[in-house]
Amino acid sequence: MKQLRWIRAxxxxxxxxxxxxxxxxxxxxADNLKADAKIGAGKTVVILEADVELSELLAGGVEEPRVAWxxxxxxxxxxxxxxDLNGRAVKLVARNQALSDVDxxxxxxxxxxxxxxxxxxxxxxxxxxxxxPTKKTGFDWGVGPNVSLMKAAYGADYAMVTLVRDSYASSxxxxxxILGVLAAVATGxxxxxxxxxxxxxxxxxxxxxGKVVWANFMASETGDLRNVEDAKKxxxxxxxxxxx
Amino acid sequence: xxxxxxxxxxxxxxxxxxxxxxxSCGVAPIIEPGQVVKVKDLGLSSSLRxxxxxxxxIRLWTIDGSMLNDLRIFADIKSGEHLFLAPKGRAExxxxxxxxxxxxxxxxVQELFVDALKRYDAVNVSASGLRPAKLGNRAGxxxxxxxxxxxxxxxxxxxxxxxxxMVLAETQGSTLSFLYFDAPAEFYxxxxxxxxxxxxxxxxxx
Amino acid sequence: MRALLLILAFLSGCANTQVADVxxxxxSQNKDLxxxxxxxxxxxxxxxxxxxxxxxxxxxxxxxxxALSCKLAADLCGDxxxxxxxxxxxxxxxxxxxxMVIFTGTLARTENEAQLAFVMAHxxxxxxxxxxxxxxxxxxxxxxxxxxxxxxxxGTGVGLVAALGAYANLASFSRDQEREADALGFQSLQAxxxxxxAPGELWSAAYEEEKVNPKGFMSGVFASHPATxxxxxxxxxxxxxxxxxxxxAGAERFRxxxxxxxxxxxxxxxxxxxxxxSDVMLARLAAIPWDLGTVKNFQGELYRKRAQPGDLARAxxxxxxxxxxxxxxxxxxxxxxxxxxxxxxxxxxxxxxxxYLKRAPNANDAAMIRSYLNEN
Numbered sequence: 049m050k051q052l053r054w055i056r057a058x059x060x061x062x063x064x065x066x067x068x069x070x071x072x073x074x075x076x077x078a079d080n081l082k083a084d085a086k087i088g089a090g091k092t093v094v095i096l097e098a099d100v101e102l103s104e105l106l107a108g109g110v111e112e113p114r115v116a117w118x119x120x121x122x123x124x125x126x127x128x129x130x131x132d133l134n135g136r137a138v139k140l141v142a143r144n145q146a147l148s149d150v151d152x153x154x155x156x157x158x159x160x161x162x163x164x165x166x167x168x169x170x171x172x173x174x175x176x177x178x179x180x181p182t183k184k185t186g187f188d189w190g191v192g193p194n195v196s197l198m199k200a201a202y203g204a205d206y207a208m209v210t211l212v213r214d215s216y217a218s219s220x221x222x223x224x225x226i227l228g229v230l231a232a233v234a235t236g237x238x239x240x241x242x243x244x245x246x247x248x249x250x251x252x253x254x255x256x257x258g259k260v261v262w263a264n265f266m267a268s269e270t271g272d273l274r275n276v277e278d279a280k281k282x283x284x285x286x287x288x289x290x291x292x
Numbered sequence: 293x294x295x296x297x298x299x300x301x302x303x304x305x306x307x308x309x310x311x312x313x314x315x316s317c318g319v320a321p322i323i324e325p326g327q328v329v330k331v332k333d334l335g336l337s338s339s340l341r342x343x344x345x346x347x348x349x350i351r352l353w354t355i356d357g358s359m360l361n362d363l364r365i366f367a368d369i370k371s372g373e374h375l376f377l378a379p380k381g382r383a384e385x386x387x388x389x390x391x392x393x394x395x396x397x398x399x400x401v402q403e404l405f406v407d408a409l410k411r412y413d414a415v416n417v418s419a420s421g422l423r424p425a426k427l428g429n430r431a432g433x434x435x436x437x438x439x440x441x442x443x444x445x446x447x448x449x450x451x452x453x454x455x456x457x458m459v460l461a462e463t464q465g466s467t468l469s470f471l472y473f474d475a476p477a478e479f480y481x482x483x484x485x486x487x488x489x490x491x492x493x494x495x496x497x498x
Numbered sequence: 499m500r501a502l503l504l505i506l507a508f509l510s511g512c513a514n515t516q517v518a519d520v521x522x523x524x525x526s527q528n529k530d531l532x533x534x535x536x537x538x539x540x541x542x543x544x545x546x547x548x549x550x551x552x553x554x555x556x557x558x559x560x561x562x563x564x565a566l567s568c569k570l571a572a573d574l575c576g577d578x579x580x581x582x583x584x585x586x587x588x589x590x591x592x593x594x595x596x597x598m599v600i601f602t603g604t605l606a607r608t609e610n611e612a613q614l615a616f617v618m619a620h621x622x623x624x625x626x627x628x629x630x631x632x633x634x635x636x637x638x639x640x641x642x643x644x645x646x647x648x649x650x651x652x653g654t655g656v657g658l659v660a661a662l663g664a665y666a667n668l669a670s671f672s673r674d675q676e677r678e679a680d681a682l683g684f685q686s687l688q689a690x691x692x693x694x695x696a697p698g699e700l701w702s703a704a705y706e707e708e709k710v711n712p713k714g715f716m717s718g719v720f721a722s723h724p725a726t727x728x729x730x731x732x733x734x735x736x737x738x739x740x741x742x743x744x745x746x747a748g749a750e751r752f753r754x755x756x757x758x759x760x761x762x763x764x765x766x767x768x769x770x771x772x773x774x775x776s777d778v779m780l781a782r783l784a785a786i787p788w789d790l791g792t793v794k795n796f797q798g799e800l801y802r803k804r805a806q807p808g809d810l811a812r813a814x815x816x817x818x819x820x821x822x823x824x825x826x827x828x829x830x831x832x833x834x835x836x837x838x839x840x841x842x843x844x845x846x847x848x849x850x851x852x853x854y855l856k857r858a859p860n861a862n863d864a865a866m867i868r869s870y871l872n873e874n
Contacts, residue, residue, distance in 0.1 A: 157478045160441075160453040164359050164476065172357035180343045180357060181321040189356065192479025258479075386712060388771045393805065397836050398866055403803075407769040415551040415584065423865035433866060440551040452551035 074174045075264035075289035076187040087261065088138030088292030093252070094204035095129065095140070096162065124279030125212060132283055138292040141204050151197060158198050161191050162253060165260060166209055170249045174265040188259075195258035207255055210286065212248035212273070246273070250286050262291050319346050323353065332367035334428065334469060335496035340487045350377055361475045361484055363491070369468040370394075375408050394466035398422060398433040401461060401468065405437065413442035415451070425460060427469065428497025432462030438477070456481040460492045471495065520628050522573045540595040547581050547599060554582040554602065554759075562755055563618075566611065567598065570619045570686040574626060580618075586766040588704055592621035594630035605756055606763040607703065607779060609786055611748025612696035616683050623682030629675040676729070684736055693747040698734035703782055705730050710774040753788055760789060761827070764796040773804040791823035795830045802837050813837045828857035832867065839870075848874055 081087070133140045173183040191198075198207065251263040266286050272278045320329070323342040328335055331351050342353040342363070353363040369377060371394035374384055383389030390408050392401070402419050409417045417439040425434040436458050443451030454477040461470035473488045475481040547553065554560075559582060568575040577596040587603040598621050608614040624630065671679070680697070687694055705727060756763075767776050777800060783793045798816035801809040817834035820826070835850035851867050858864070 154478075156452065157454060157476075161476055161478045161480075164453055168357040168359050180354070182341060182343050182355070190479075192483070194478065382712065383771055387806075388773055388804070390771065395805075395840055397839065399832070399836055399863060400803075402863070407771060410766065410769045411771075418862075420862040421865070422863035424869045435863075443546060443550040443552060451546075452549065 073264055073266045073285050073288045075262065076169075076173065077262045077289060077291055078259055079186050079188055081261060081291055085291055086137065088136050088206075090137070091205040091292075092139045092141045092203075093133060093206040093208055093292065094143050094202045095126070096143070096159070096202070096207040096209045096253075121212075121273035121279065124273055124276050125210070125283060127276070128280045128283035129208075129210070129287070131280070132287055133292065136292045138206070141202075143202050143204075151201075154194065155197055155201050158191060158194060162198075162207070162209060162251075165189050165191060166211070166249055166251050166263065169251065169260065169263045170265045174249075174263065187263075189263070190257070190259040191253065192258050195253070195255055198253075199255035202255065205255055206261070206292070207253045208250065209253065210248065210250045212246065212282075212286075246282070248286055250290075252290065252292070262289060264288055264290070319344055319351065321345075331365050332469075333498060334365065334367050336365065336471075336491055337494065338487060338491050340484070355484070356480075359476075360480050362473065363488060364472045365470075366472075367469045369470075371466060375404055375468075392468050394463070396463065398461075398463075401433075401463065402435050402459075405435075405459060405472075409437065409439055414439035414455070415442045416440050425492075427460050427462040427471075427492075428495050430462040430464045430469075430497050432460060432464070434458070434460050434492075437474070454478065458485075458488065458492070460495075462497070469497070518628070519626050520574070520577075522577060524577060537595045540593040540597060543593065544579070544581075544595065544597045547583070547597065550583065552584045554584060559755065559759075563600070566615055567618055567622070569690050570615055571622050572686070572689065574622065578622065578625065584763075584766065586763065586770055588707075590617050590621050592625045592630075594625075594628070596625060598622075598625075602759070602763050603767065606760070606767060608700060608752070609747075609749065609783075610693070610696065611752040612687065612692040612694075612746070613700040614752065615690065615692050615748075616687055616697040616700060619683035619686035620679045622686065623679030624671065624675065626682055627675065627678050629671050629679070632675070677732075680729070680733065680736075684740065688740065691745055693745045694737040694740050695734075696747065698730060698737050701730040701733050703779075706782070707775050707778045710778050711772070712774060749788075757789065760792050761796075764792065765799075768796065768799055768803060771803065773800055776800055789825065791820050791825040791827065791830075794820035794823065795827060795833070798830070798833060798837070802833060810837055810841050814841065828854055828861065831857065832861075832863070835867075835870075844874065 077083075077085075130140055169189055172180045173187070199205075246266075246268050249263065249265045252261050253259070254261050264286060266282075266288075268282065268285065273282060320327075321344060323329055323338065323344050325339050325341055326337055328337045329344070329351070331346075332349060338353075340355065342355055345352045346365075349367050349369075351365040352358065353365070355361050364376075366377065369375065369392050372387075372391055374380055375390045375392050378390075381389060384391055390404065390411060392404065396404065399422065402422055406417050406419050417437065420436050420438070422433060422435040425432055436456065438457070439455050441451050441453045441455065455474050456477045457472060457474035459470055459472050461468060471492060473484075475484060560580070563580040563582060567578055567580050571578050574596075578592075578598055579596060580598050580600065582600050582602060582605075585601040585603060586606065587601045588607050590598065590600040590604055592598045598618065600617070604617055605614060608617065684694065684697065687696065764780075767779065770776070780793060780797050780800060784790065784797060786793075794816050798813045798820060801813035801816060814834060814837045817830050817837065820830050821834070831850045831854035835847045835854060838844075838847035838850060848871060851870055854861070855864060855867055855871075861867070
């Protein structure tokens with residue numbers, strides 16, 4: 049049932065409406081967090097996933113996966129996130145895992161659930177068009193008490209999950225590319241690398257309570273992630289409102 | 293995946309239209325705790341607060357979005373209609389595919405659900421616990437399902453998230469009505485299971 | 499998997515894009531920019547495939563496939579990795595980075611090791627000839643809206659179907675490429691001393707299934723490797739002109755391998771609810787004197803589900819035939835009971851249900867079956 053197509057179209061609409069702005073972000077924090085509260089002092093954070101992808105839309109409509117670009121962008125984004133976090137009270141730690149096989153299976157379920165929660169936040173709350181009526185106010189998302197397994201696995205107080213999709217297109221290709229991503233998203237198969245647009249989401253998960261303390265959705269057209277300075281700006285908008 | 297643009301764009305537009313229809317057919321967008329909702333002659337209420345989409349015959353209720361909790365209410369599916377009242381594909385138009393038929397036994401309705409989940413890219417689907425149960429005043433049946441989200445169409449993850457589902461159905465009077473609820477097995481299913489169980493046991497159906 | 503079939507417009511290439519055969523250990527060598535991009539994307543896709551819930555990870559099965567692939571690939575053995583994916587279609591494909599994906603529908607249809615080996619050797623042939631890279635270079639020469647590798651990049655890490663579907667874009671091989679892969683496949687079979695009649699047999703069977711597929715409906719025999727009479731006849735001819743002494747079909751070891759999976763794969767096949775094709779497929783399997791209890795049971799399942807005029811009676815006969823075979827599954831009794839009940843033969847239905855419960859008292863649906871018995 050998860051894949052019934054008529055529900056998937058909502059994500060397409062979501063993207064349609066985010067494409068209007070030059071750069072737009074929409075972030076929320078958990079209900080019990082004051083607007084400018086900082087909760088990072090004396091805490092550690094691990095980057096659970098920075099999932100980045102860059103491609104180039106060629107003249108004929110063909111996209112070429114760019115190894116060097118993606119690696120550069122990934123490196124720039126990771127570097128920019130590290131730099132940003134190093135300027136805050138929280139300490140960035142590397143992920144470590146030495147778990148039995150049984151635990152690994154449940155950890156995988158928790159990680160998949162975290163990603164699903166992230167997408168649900170984007171689609172059902174942060175989306176400017178298609179948020180659920182009950183989600184207009186409040187922000188209460190979590191992965192449940194088994195988060196303790198994640199805490200043991202990562203050895204950190206918080207986990208950050210990041211996803212970015214981006215591509216570079218000649219101007220004549222943009223309209224077609226946008227239609228393409230909408231079409232692709234309608235089938236739920238492709239998440240937007242072909243627009244000449246960038247979008248991403250970031251969330252911060254409290255590994256003690258299992259709650260998402262903050263999430264942000266970003267869409268933008270400006271800047272080039274292959275460039276360190278631009279990546280810094282993009283990361284700044286990705287981390288808007290981060291309570292660390 | 294890159295797909296032929298023309299046919300897909302029509303498909304997308306059709307799908308979008310369907311979504312808008314589904315969301316705006318005169319049903320209350322929010323169901324408050326205790327509020328009674330009628331779907332044809334089924335009457336339901338819940339102790340939780342839900343978002344509601346749908347029309348006179350189909351309702352989708354969700355708290356956090358259908359990837360995390362998904363309660364569906366289908367009333368009076370007729371013999372020869374698609375199990376989920378989806379647009380008939382080529383298979384259904386040939387009388388095959390995911391059509392409900394009034395002469396299906398309970399086992400065969402359960403099997404239809406399993407095949408439908410497989411068709412919509414659920415993986416490692418299994419059914420269990422098929423047993424008689426009441427849907428309101430009607431003699432019906434219950435069963436559980438387990439599956440994993442498939443890699444192919446998982447928007448929220450890379451596939452492999454385990455889900456659990458529970459179904460209450462009846463085929464009295466040659467039509468099928470059912471309540472279906474699914475949620476990830478990790479945390480979400482158990483969180484709302486008791487509340488959904490209560491909906492199942494308190495649904496009214498003459 | 500549906501997305502896989504929304505395949506690209508046919509590519510009509512123009513520029514000469516022939517590339518030299520791949521060398522062993524190609525991964526470690528310098529690659530042109532576009533090939534590097536392709537490998538990069540497919541490496542990412544492979545991570546998704548490796549972790550996919552659709553993947554069969556059983557060690558016995560994996561070891562068997564690895565060993566067979568290695569034997570067929572010869573010098574390329576170390577460059578190829580096999581992934582068995584649970585999908586009810588006869589298909590396999592090879593990504594440009596050496597990842598080979600085989601669908602369980604293939605093993606449900608191949609009768610012996612030689613037939614499976616040909617499918618694998620054919621794919622290895624595509625790898626050896628670097629046909630995907632040729633196609634990719636084609637693609638870039640052709641102005642074709644929304645075709646191409648974008649899906650590969652976007653698909654990587656997003657979903658198995660996206661990754662595989664993206665690959666399907668590259669898998670529309672030309673007829674020359676298909677011939678080359680068939681020829682290379684044949685050579686591998688010969689070198690492995692496997693029965694050369696296998697390819698023709700398999701493609702004959704595929705063609706018979708394809709013939710009955712209703713127009714526009716997803717075929718069990720995948721579109722990227724069309725099952726044509728031309729191919730069937732060519733493969734048969736190749737067998738005749740290349741007869742090998744002492745060739746083995748490997749039927750017994752293949753059957754031992756797939757026996758534990760057969761019921762779930764045939765259930766997956768019938769879950770497609772494309773009865774015309776399943777009917778042809780099961781009829782062919784029923785002609786092979788092995789595991790007929792399973793095959794005839796599923797013939798019964800097909801008729802019961804299809805439920806066209808006369809089908810319920812056919813189903814009852816098929817179940818009863820299955821019950822006369824040595825290996826009987828308790829579920830056959832239950833499904834016979836369901837069928838007899840629908841035919842109005844209540845007494846016999848109850849007998850069948852009783853027998854089911856006797857053999858499987860803790861079955862998943864025992865409570866429901868007991869309620870049938872209690873009603874009466």
